[in-house]
Amino acid sequence: MSEPKxxxxxxxxxxxxxxxxxxxxxxxxxxxxxDDEPCENIAQQLAAARRALDRAFFEMVACMIREELPxxxxxxxxxxxxxxxxxxxxx
Numbered sequence: 001m002s003e004p005k006x007x008x009x010x011x012x013x014x015x016x017x018x019x020x021x022x023x024x025x026x027x028x029x030x031x032x033x034x035d036d037e038p039c040e041n042i043a044q045q046l047a048a049a050r051r052a053l054d055r056a057f058f059e060m061v062a063c064m065i066r067e068e069l070p071x072x073x074x075x076x077x078x079x080x081x082x083x084x085x086x087x088x089x090x091x
Contacts, residue, residue, distance in 0.1 A: 006063055018056050025049035061086060 006012050026049055032042050064083050069076050 005067075011063070015056065015059065018052065018059075022049055022052045022056070025052065057090065061091070 006015065025045060029042060029045050029049065032045060061083060064079070064086070069079060
């Protein structure tokens with residue numbers, strides 16, 4: 001059984017842009033710390049970066065769900081089990 005992957009060029013481009021924004025947010029946090037910004041401002045920026053990463057994570061889980069399901073019932077159950085495990089561990 002093949003593993004779900006992002007095949008759509010637009011989806012890859014959107015994910016890359018999302019991760020680039022997260023990367024920028026993390027760089028901003030590091031800069032804020034170096035510049036002795038208030039803790040509340042840093043916490044807000046960290047929360048924004050965390051939410052952006054969460055959205056990226058859920059988009060990857062959605063990719064697993066949207067991918068064409070295998071025809072065999074056992075393979076379908078295995079895929080569903082992997083998605084459920086991933087959500088339980090990290091979601």
